[in-house]
Amino acid sequence: MTTLLSLEGIKKTYWPASNQTITALGKIDLEVQDREFITIVGPSGCGKTTILKLISGVLKPTKGRILVEGIPLQNSHRQLLGMVFQQPALLPWRTVLDNVLLPCEVKGQDMHKARALAEELLGLVGLNNFINRNPRELSYGMQQRVSICRALISDPRILLMDEPFAALDAITRFEISRLLLEIWSVKKNTVLFVTHNIQEAVFLADRVVVMTPRPGRIASIVDVPLPRPRTEKHLYDPSFSSCAETIHQLLGLNAL
Amino acid sequence: MNSYWKKFYNNEFVTMVLSFSVAAIAWEMAVGLFSIPQWLLPPPTAIVTEIYQSAGYLWQNTLVTIEEILLGFVLACVAGTLLGIVIAYSPVMGKTLYKFLVATQSVPKVAITPLLVVWLGLGMAPKIIMVFLLCFFPIMVNMVSGLQSVNRELLDLAEVMGADWLQSFLKIRFPAALPHLFNGLRVSISLAVIGAIISEFVCADQGLGYSLLVSSSQLKGPLTFSVVTILAFVGIALFSIVAWMEKLICPWAKTTAAEDRNNSEKNS
Numbered sequence: 001m002t003t004l005l006s007l008e009g010i011k012k013t014y015w016p017a018s019n020q021t022i023t024a025l026g027k028i029d030l031e032v033q034d035r036e037f038i039t040i041v042g043p044s045g046c047g048k049t050t051i052l053k054l055i056s057g058v059l060k061p062t063k064g065r066i067l068v069e070g071i072p073l074q075n076s077h078r079q080l081l082g083m084v085f086q087q088p089a090l091l092p093w094r095t096v097l098d099n100v101l102l103p104c105e106v107k108g109q110d111m112h113k114a115r116a117l118a119e120e121l122l123g124l125v126g127l128n129n130f131i132n133r134n135p136r137e138l139s140y141g142m143q144q145r146v147s148i149c150r151a152l153i154s155d156p157r158i159l160l161m162d163e164p165f166a167a168l169d170a171i172t173r174f175e176i177s178r179l180l181l182e183i184w185s186v187k188k189n190t191v192l193f194v195t196h197n198i199q200e201a202v203f204l205a206d207r208v209v210v211m212t213p214r215p216g217r218i219a220s221i222v223d224v225p226l227p228r229p230r231t232e233k234h235l236y237d238p239s240f241s242s243c244a245e246t247i248h249q250l251l252g253l254n255a256l
Numbered sequence: 257m258n259s260y261w262k263k264f265y266n267n268e269f270v271t272m273v274l275s276f277s278v279a280a281i282a283w284e285m286a287v288g289l290f291s292i293p294q295w296l297l298p299p300p301t302a303i304v305t306e307i308y309q310s311a312g313y314l315w316q317n318t319l320v321t322i323e324e325i326l327l328g329f330v331l332a333c334v335a336g337t338l339l340g341i342v343i344a345y346s347p348v349m350g351k352t353l354y355k356f357l358v359a360t361q362s363v364p365k366v367a368i369t370p371l372l373v374v375w376l377g378l379g380m381a382p383k384i385i386m387v388f389l390l391c392f393f394p395i396m397v398n399m400v401s402g403l404q405s406v407n408r409e410l411l412d413l414a415e416v417m418g419a420d421w422l423q424s425f426l427k428i429r430f431p432a433a434l435p436h437l438f439n440g441l442r443v444s445i446s447l448a449v450i451g452a453i454i455s456e457f458v459c460a461d462q463g464l465g466y467s468l469l470v471s472s473s474q475l476k477g478p479l480t481f482s483v484v485t486i487l488a489f490v491g492i493a494l495f496s497i498v499a500w501m502e503k504l505i506c507p508w509a510k511t512t513a514a515e516d517r518n519n520s521e522k523n524s
Contacts, residue, residue: 078418089409092508
């Protein structure tokens with residue numbers, strides 16, 4: 001396995017007022033392998049989202065550097081990125097299909113090909129019958145599936161997901177998690193997935209990055225030894241429980 | 257039978273016509289009963305007759321006023337939208353120009369109408385400018401707030417996609433701000449009618465405001481009321497056109513409000 005993404009000594013400080021500084025991220029060192037599924041868990045405000053924003057280039061690190069395949073992060077790397085937000089963030093004036101096609105329009109890609117791919121992706125997430133609907137006609141879970149398709153349309157090497165399922169109920173959440181793993185097993189993107197939910201983190205990940213409260217640092221990285229493809233059976237596997245317990249303790253320990 | 261009756265009074269148009277008819281009949285009867293002279297309060301029938309008889313005169317003056325309203329309004333749309341965009345995008349402009357424009361709003365614009373006549377003469381120009389001045393501010397303010405209240409995640413999305421300034425404006429920020437802009441347009445189109453009439457009051461030789469002033473000074477009650485009636489219709493028509501355009505251009509804005517209402521009804 002090769003290293004796709006490495007964060008070297010990343011620090012991020014905010015200045016919300018002139019006499020006030022908030023250190024969002026302490027010192028983050030992380031190597032992400034190609035085609036790896038990483039989840040990041042941590043208490044609220046520990047800078048999980050900040051990590052994703054730094055990788056996506058929306059924010060710049062105060063210190064340290066981010067390397068993609070050994071090259072410092074630059075604007076052209078955006079071609080490799082897809083992002084899913086906590087909210088579906090769909091454009092209400094566009095149909096489901098046109099929402100998925102938005103990144104291709106912006107990047108000036110061949111729309112004919114993109115259209116076929118969009119229809120295929122929407123089929124994968126079970127929305128074949130909704131492609132010409134307005135996003136508002138869809139349930140929240142369906143909207144989030146559309147936004148996953150939008151992130152996947154440009155076939156990103158790196159998929160950044162910022163608590164995408166946080167607002168969903170437990171059953172929908174599990175269904176959509178499994179769907180994500182199914183798609184991932186086909187597309188084999190590298191995924192960085194931020195969550196609050198320990199079960200979700202273990203179920204999805206190859207490795208779980210556990211963070212400390214602010215200023216966020218990496219407390220530990222937990223390997224998940226469960227085989228793939230993952231099913232609901234793995235939720236009741238002893239090694240699933242022991243992973244979850246380890247993470248729970250890591251989080252609890254640091255909260256004290 | 258019961259459900260038929262329900263449908264009947266639930267229809268907005270029917271209820272509107274019904275309530276207007278009742279008011280008109282009451283008016284007509286009151287004028288006759290108390291023998292009120294026509295120059296004081298003409299009955300509805302006299303107004304309708306007057307509109308019919310003076311149709312040519314009224315039509316001519318209506319066209320003049322509508323022209324003033326539309327020219328001023330369109331001018332305000334263009335300037336308000338453009339300036340709104342500049343202010344929303346440029347922090348320097350936002351701090352200086354915006355504060356200045358807000359400060360000028362405390363000057364009652366109607367008070368400068370005589371000045372406009374002095375500066376711009378007796379023709380259409382001062383009327384158009386007055387309409388423009390009244391319409392401009394609501395349009396600009398709503399454009400600014402619309403552009404500034406775009407969902408943070410949508411802007412991040414634009415950045416992650418690598419959208420340039422123009423793409424993120426055209427594909428995300430401007431469409432997202434459109435419902436706000438239409439709020440401003442709806443306020444402005446009502447103000448536009450007021451602006452045209454007020455400036456015609458000050459100095460004019462044609463237009464509905466002029467006819468209103470002349471007819472009332474000559475105690476021509478039915479004619480005065482005809483003009484008022486026509487003005488009401490002009491106002492309603494222009495407002496409806498703006499509302500219709502909003503439905504056409506950004507249907508999602510309306511459906512949201514309707515859905516919210518539906519949802520809250522379901523929940524309650």
